[in-house]
Amino acid sequence: MTQKEEQKTKNLFNFEKPLMELYKKIEELRKVSESSQMDLSEEIKMLEKRIETLRRDIFSKISIMQVVQVARHISRPTTLDYIGLICSDFVELHGDRNFGDDKAMVGGIAQFEGRSVVVVGQQKGKSTKENIERNFGMAHPEGYRKALRLMRIAERFNKPIISFIDTPGAYPGIGAEERGQAEAVAKNLREMANLTVPFISIITGEGGSGGALGIGMGNKVLMLEYSIYSVISPEGCASILFRDSSRAQQAAEAMKISAKDLLALGVIDEIIKEPVGGAHNDPEKAANFIKHAIIKNLDGLLKLSPRELIADRYNKYRKMGIFAEVAELADAHDSKS
Amino acid sequence: MAKISIHEWFSKRKKEKESDYKIERLDVPGNLWVKCYKCNAAIFSKDLKENYKICPKCGYHFKLSAKERIEMTLDENSFKEFDQYIRSKDFLDFTDSKPYAKRLTEAIAKSGLNDAVITGEGTIEKMPVKMGIMDFSFMGGSMGSVVGEKITRMIEHAVESKQPVIIFSTSGGARMQEGIMSLMQMAKTSEALGRLRLNGIPYISIITDPTTGGTSASYAMLGDINIAEPGALICFAGPRVIEQTIRQKLPPGFQRSEYLKDHGMVDIVCSRNELKATLVKLLKFFSN
Numbered sequence: 001m002t003q004k005e006e007q008k009t010k011n012l013f014n015f016e017k018p019l020m021e022l023y024k025k026i027e028e029l030r031k032v033s034e035s036s037q038m039d040l041s042e043e044i045k046m047l048e049k050r051i052e053t054l055r056r057d058i059f060s061k062i063s064i065m066q067v068v069q070v071a072r073h074i075s076r077p078t079t080l081d082y083i084g085l086i087c088s089d090f091v092e093l094h095g096d097r098n099f100g101d102d103k104a105m106v107g108g109i110a111q112f113e114g115r116s117v118v119v120v121g122q123q124k125g126k127s128t129k130e131n132i133e134r135n136f137g138m139a140h141p142e143g144y145r146k147a148l149r150l151m152r153i154a155e156r157f158n159k160p161i162i163s164f165i166d167t168p169g170a171y172p173g174i175g176a177e178e179r180g181q182a183e184a185v186a187k188n189l190r191e192m193a194n195l196t197v198p199f200i201s202i203i204t205g206e207g208g209s210g211g212a213l214g215i216g217m218g219n220k221v222l223m224l225e226y227s228i229y230s231v232i233s234p235e236g237c238a239s240i241l242f243r244d245s246s247r248a249q250q251a252a253e254a255m256k257i258s259a260k261d262l263l264a265l266g267v268i269d270e271i272i273k274e275p276v277g278g279a280h281n282d283p284e285k286a287a288n289f290i291k292h293a294i295i296k297n298l299d300g301l302l303k304l305s306p307r308e309l310i311a312d313r314y315n316k317y318r319k320m321g322i323f324a325e326v327a328e329l330a331d332a333h334d335s336k337s
Numbered sequence: 338m339a340k341i342s343i344h345e346w347f348s349k350r351k352k353e354k355e356s357d358y359k360i361e362r363l364d365v366p367g368n369l370w371v372k373c374y375k376c377n378a379a380i381f382s383k384d385l386k387e388n389y390k391i392c393p394k395c396g397y398h399f400k401l402s403a404k405e406r407i408e409m410t411l412d413e414n415s416f417k418e419f420d421q422y423i424r425s426k427d428f429l430d431f432t433d434s435k436p437y438a439k440r441l442t443e444a445i446a447k448s449g450l451n452d453a454v455i456t457g458e459g460t461i462e463k464m465p466v467k468m469g470i471m472d473f474s475f476m477g478g479s480m481g482s483v484v485g486e487k488i489t490r491m492i493e494h495a496v497e498s499k500q501p502v503i504i505f506s507t508s509g510g511a512r513m514q515e516g517i518m519s520l521m522q523m524a525k526t527s528e529a530l531g532r533l534r535l536n537g538i539p540y541i542s543i544i545t546d547p548t549t550g551g552t553s554a555s556y557a558m559l560g561d562i563n564i565a566e567p568g569a570l571i572c573f574a575g576p577r578v579i580e581q582t583i584r585q586k587l588p589p590g591f592q593r594s595e596y597l598k599d600h601g602m603v604d605i606v607c608s609r610n611e612l613k614a615t616l617v618k619l620l621k622f623f624s625n
Contacts, residue, residue: 170554172574172582177592178600182553182573186527190559193528194535209511209520210554210573217524231511231520231551241433241513254431255516267517317528318489320521321482322428326451 011075011280015066016058022051055277064252068234070226071205075280079106079121079164082204085287087112087119096145099179104135105143107150113295118154120147120215121164138171139211141184147215148188151195160198160298163215168233170211185214192217194310198301200294203227219313220297223259225274230257267320373397389609398546398566398609403455403472406505410613411459418457420490425452425483429516437514440476448474452483456491464620467495469504480552481512485522488556492529495538501623502533502540506557510550523555530559539623544571544603562619563603565594
C-alpha cells in the first residue's frame, strides 16, 4: 500500500468496515499491475469512486455516537493544524503571566487573508505521547487566563479574534481546583461578553461543556459538521442520569449535541461542511471550508462599531433559554389577592 | 421488661439511629429534636432555628431554604419577588429514569417552588438590594433556562435601578435535562454581570453548600466580594470526578470554603450569624 492509503485504512472507523474490502482490492490490483505491467488504472479509479460513494452513503446515515467518534478521532486536524492551513506569519505566544504556560491551550498572532488576527484554541495531540504533553486538550486555569490575555491584546490593538474549540472539558484535577478553574472560566465568560472587537468561535471537534464555552462566546459560533457541543459528555450524562455509562448513545441522542440539532436550537450560527468521511480525510479541504466560513462571517462583523459588537454579542446570548411564562398561574394569583 | 440479647440490643440501637437520621433528613416540622450531620449532637429544634440553623456544638451549617435565607437577610416584609411565574419546559423531550416534565411537576410539588431560584428586591438595614436566592431542594439547585433567565432579569433590574446585587448560590451545576441550553445560561448570566460591572454596580456573591459546576463557573465566582459559608463544598469539578480522573486520594478539606480562602478564591468565610452584619458593612462601603 502507498503510505497515504495505509494511513487511510488505519484511520477507518469500525462503522466504515465495508470500505476495507475495497481498499484491499485496490491494493491487489496495484500489485498485479506492477508485476504484470498491465494498466489497471481505470479499474483502480472505478474502485476509488465506489469507495467515495459508499463512504458518502455511510456518512449520510451516521449515528450520533459515530459522530462522537469522528469528533474525537486521533487524526482529526487540531487547532495548530488549522492555524497553519488558514493563516500565515503565525507567532505562538505563551503563558498567562501568573502561573505558567498551559500546553493544552495555544494561541498567538497571525495574518488571515491580509488582516492581522489573534487566534486561540485548545490543542490535542495526535499520539499518546503528544496527548500527554497536551493533557488531551484539557486546559487548566492558566490556559483560560492565557486565552483571555491574548484576547485582551486583540482588543487593545483592535484585531479580530478567532477561537478554535476542541476539548473534552476543562481539566478536573487538584491543581486546577486550587488555582481556580471555576473562577478562570467564569471570568472569561464575563470578559468575552465585553470585548470590543469581532470575535468568531469555531467548534472543530469536541465542544466539552464549560471548558469549551470558556473561549467560545463569539459574535458568531460556527461548527464543523461532525463536531459535538454539549453540557456534559454522553458517557458522563449516561453514568449520572442513567446510572450506566454504556447508555451513552441514548444520552447523546437525548441531549441534542449534533451540529444540526444545535443550529435548530439557535445555539450555533452555521454548520461548516466537512470533506467526505470527516476532516481527517482531507485536512486541506476542511481548512478551506473553515477559511471561507470565517471570511463570510468576519465581513459582516467588521462593519460593526465596538459598541455594536458588544450589543450584538449581548443580544445573542441574552436570547438563550427556553421556558414558559405561566400567565394562568399569575392570573389565578391576582384574582385571589 | 423482657430481656434481650446483646445482639438484639445492638441491632435495635442501630435501627433507632437509622430512624433518627431519616427523621432528621426529612426535617418534618413538629420534630422536637434534630441530630447534627457532622457531630451527631442532638439539638432542640427551636434552639437550632434560633441559632440560624447552625449546630451550637460544632458550628455545622444546616442547609437553608431560599425562604429562610430571605427571612434571615432582609428587613422584615421588605422582599418583593420578581418573575414568580416563569417555569421550566421539557423542550428536549428529555427522559432519563423518568421524563423531565414529570421530574419538574414532582419538584414543584415537593419544594413548593417554581424553580431552583427566587429573585426579587428588598432592603437590608434600609439599604435597597436586588437579590437572587437559590434553593437546593429544587432538583439539586441545578441551573436551567429558568434559573438563568431569572438571575439575568434580576441583574438587569439592578443595572436600571443602580442597586447592588446579592446572589446566594447553592447548586449541583448545570441542569443536564436541558442539554446545551443549560450551558448557555452560564454565558447569559455572566454577560449580565459584565454589564453590571461596566455600570459600576457592586455584586456580592454568597456561596453556600454545595456550589459546583456551571454555577460556580459563572455567577457564583464573579462577585466583587465573594463570601463563603463555613465548610461549604465549592468547586468546578466534584471530588468524585477528580478522584476518578487522577486516581488519588484528595487532600483533607479540599474544595471546602476555608481551603478556597487559603487559595485566594473567596474574600471572607463568614458564619451565618455574622452574615447580615457583614453585608451591612459592605453595602455601607459601596453606598457611602
